Amino acid sequence: xxxxxxxxxxxxxxxxxxxxxxxxxxxxxxxxxxxxxxxxxxxxxxxxxxxxxxxxxxxxxxxxxxxxxxxxxxxxxxxxxxxxxxxxxxxxxxxxxxxxxxxxxxxxxxxxxxxxxxxxxxxxxxxxxxxxxxxxxxxxxxxxxxxxxxxxxxxxxxxxxxxxxxxxxxxxxxxxxxxxxxxxxxxxxxxxxxxxxxxxxxxxxxxxxxxxxxxxxxxxxxxxxxxxxxxxxxxxxxxxxxxxxxxxxxxxxxxxxxxxxxx
Amino acid sequence: xxxxxxxxxxxxxxxxxxxxxxxxxxxxxxxxxxxxxxxxxxxxxxxxxxxxxxxxxxxxxxxxxxxxxxxxxxxxxxxxxxxxxxxxxxxxxxxxxxxxxxxxxxxxxxxxxxxxxxxxxxxxxxxxxxxxxxxxxxxxxxxxxxxxxxxxxxxxxxxxxxxxxxxxxxxxxxxxxxxxxxxxxxxxxxxxxxxxxxxxxxxxxxxxxxxxxxxxxxxxxxxxxxxxxxxxxxxxxxxxxxxxxxxxxxxxxxxxxxxxxxxxxxxxxxxxxxxxxxxxxxxxxxxxxxxxxxxxxxxxxxxxxxxxxxxxxxxxxxxxxxxxxxxxxxxxxxxxxxxxxxxxxxxxxxxxx
Numbered sequence: 053x054x055x056x057x058x059x060x061x062x063x064x065x066x067x068x069x070x071x072x073x074x075x076x077x078x079x080x081x082x083x084x085x086x087x088x089x090x091x092x093x094x095x096x097x098x099x100x101x102x103x104x105x106x107x108x109x110x111x112x113x114x115x116x117x118x119x120x121x122x123x124x125x126x127x128x129x130x131x132x133x134x135x136x137x138x139x140x141x142x143x144x145x146x147x148x149x150x151x152x153x154x155x156x157x158x159x160x161x162x163x164x165x166x167x168x169x170x171x172x173x174x175x176x177x178x179x180x181x182x183x184x185x186x187x188x189x190x191x192x193x194x195x196x197x198x199x200x201x202x203x204x205x206x207x208x209x210x211x212x213x214x215x216x217x218x219x220x221x222x223x224x225x226x227x228x229x230x231x232x233x234x235x236x237x238x239x240x241x242x243x244x245x246x247x248x249x250x251x252x253x254x255x256x257x258x259x260x261x262x263x264x265x266x267x268x269x270x271x272x273x274x275x276x277x278x279x280x281x282x283x284x285x286x287x288x289x290x291x292x293x294x295x296x297x298x299x300x301x302x303x304x305x306x307x308x309x310x311x312x313x314x315x
Numbered sequence: 316x317x318x319x320x321x322x323x324x325x326x327x328x329x330x331x332x333x334x335x336x337x338x339x340x341x342x343x344x345x346x347x348x349x350x351x352x353x354x355x356x357x358x359x360x361x362x363x364x365x366x367x368x369x370x371x372x373x374x375x376x377x378x379x380x381x382x383x384x385x386x387x388x389x390x391x392x393x394x395x396x397x398x399x400x401x402x403x404x405x406x407x408x409x410x411x412x413x414x415x416x417x418x419x420x421x422x423x424x425x426x427x428x429x430x431x432x433x434x435x436x437x438x439x440x441x442x443x444x445x446x447x448x449x450x451x452x453x454x455x456x457x458x459x460x461x462x463x464x465x466x467x468x469x470x471x472x473x474x475x476x477x478x479x480x481x482x483x484x485x486x487x488x489x490x491x492x493x494x495x496x497x498x499x500x501x502x503x504x505x506x507x508x509x510x511x512x513x514x515x516x517x518x519x520x521x522x523x524x525x526x527x528x529x530x531x532x533x534x535x536x537x538x539x540x541x542x543x544x545x546x547x548x549x550x551x552x553x554x555x556x557x558x559x560x561x562x563x564x565x566x567x568x569x570x571x572x573x574x575x576x577x578x579x580x581x582x583x584x585x586x587x588x589x590x591x592x593x594x595x596x597x598x599x600x601x602x603x604x605x606x607x608x609x610x611x612x613x614x615x616x617x618x619x620x621x622x623x624x625x626x627x628x629x630x631x632x633x634x635x636x637x638x639x640x641x642x643x644x645x646x647x648x649x650x651x652x653x654x655x656x657x658x659x660x661x662x663x664x665x666x667x668x
Contacts, residue, residue, distance in 0.1 A: 134558065
């Protein structure tokens with residue numbers, strides 16, 4: 053399913069934090085949303101999974117405005133992994149994953165064999181089937197993220213939206229999680245801080261700066277040393293990754309770029 | 316805890332079956348305890364005679380000679396049923412409020428509703444016939460009006476800035492609750508009448524002594540209706556535990572669900588406190604303990620919490636009525652004796668984990 057965002061504007065407490073964003077994720081594409089802190093990445097994503105209502109503009113699924121759907125209908129197309137990471141309540145891994153069936157179930161309806169099948173499959177896909185009975189709050193950060201991804205899979209979504217899914221994970225767990233996105237590929241929009249991860253995982257990148265998209269294209273087109281200086285305010289050289297051939301951004305961690313050139 | 320480790324080793328299919336088993340055990344326990352509660356008292360009535368008396372009443376047969384039929388039917392049965400209804404209601408309200416403010420150690424009285432109800436009731440007692448005659452409200456009526464007043468205040472405060480966020484709800488509830496409690500304390504201090512002060516204290520501690528048949532219908536209906544509403548929102552409650560954004564992503568209308576929950580739990584709290592005073596700890600403890608046994612899924616948790624609350628409060632009321640020879644204890648004193656150590660144990664366990 054194709055996701056398009058047209059001239060999206062969002063105001064929070066009277067301040068416009070997203071001003072006229074255009075974004076495209078083609079069917080089956082993994083699209084990265086990158087940009088400095090406060091550039092509006094999470095806000096854009098929140099309008100896609102309908103936590104926030106845009107002040108203007110549209111989120112389109114295969115050309116249909118997502119606002120014309122009910123919340124439940126929308127949740128059958130779009131599944132989200134927000135930055136919220138947990139719960140103090142005694143929920144088991146399986147109970148968390150089973151929540152993904154929420155948009156398909158009527159009040160008082162129990163789990164049918166199809167639900168159970170979908171839940172089991174999702175647990176297997178993320179490699180957590182053996183942990184179904186464990187308490188969610190006892191999991192490590194990497195395990196939690198995999199379980200939350202399984203929950204998103206049980207929504208059987210056409211579009212997956214992830215907000216910084218690799219935050220606070222060690223490198224191995226970052227690689228594992230991003231590999232899962234590619235392995236079970238569907239239209240995906242993912243906000244990422246790690247530009248090198250974005251460069252190797254995403255088919256297309258949109259760069260946000262102060263609530264507007266300032267660059268769009270393949271990672272190689274978008275990630276340039278000019279953009280690193282202008283948008284991120286750092287000095288960097290973009291080279292070829294010696295192992296994968298993907299763009300590799302080599303940052304100068306000693307000092308920021310001295311004259312930010314606004315793109 | 317043994318129950319917990321047992322649960323973690325099992326898969327969900329068996330765990331649903333176990334929740335059913337737990338519920339069945341609780342139903343049996345409730346029937347047994349209700350019988351015991353009716354049987355025990357200042358004059359003990361044998362269990363067989365209890366059911367015989369109830370049977371005579373239900374079939375319309377002539378009552379047996381003597382006072383035991385009257386004691387059973389007019390005094391003890393309504394009181395035991397009230398304990399079960401209030402206990403079930405507190406179990407439900409506690410479960411829902413904990414999900415609403417996303418804190419497993421939240422109390423149904425956290426949102427200030429009970430403080431309003433207490434103020435209403437105390438005002439009726441202290442200002443006496445003058446105010447009681449006012450609008451022809453009884454004690455329960457005055458308490459419910461008080462609950463409505465505090466509900467309106469908390470609603471107004473909590474919804475400013477849009478949406479009932481857990482933090483706003485708790486702050487508004489605690490703030491307004493404290494304010495209303497202050498007025499209640501002032502009223503109590505103003506009374507010179509010792510008998511009245513005693514009555515107030517008894518009421519504030521929670522008390523099922525006012526039970527009579529005519530008082531049961533409203534709380535029973537409210538418990539059933541709110542219970543059904545909550546059960547129909549069980550998946551939404553589960554989603555709320557993970558966070559508002561996750562819930563929105565699962566297709567839950569979070570703002571509307573929070574409104575529904577706040578109204579439903581407030582009405583039920585108001586009705587419960589109006590008939591029984593503010594009985595502490597049940598609404599806090601019951602959901603927590605039930606979560607350890609059947610897990611956090613509200614589809615199972617809500618009915619089990621209602622049954623557990625009913626069982627617990629019927630048992631507690633038996634203790635409250637029979638522990639001392641000379642006088643009856645307020646149920647709130649007994650729940651506090653049982654509840655406080657349980658809470659401290661749970662807290663300790665939680666902080667260790």
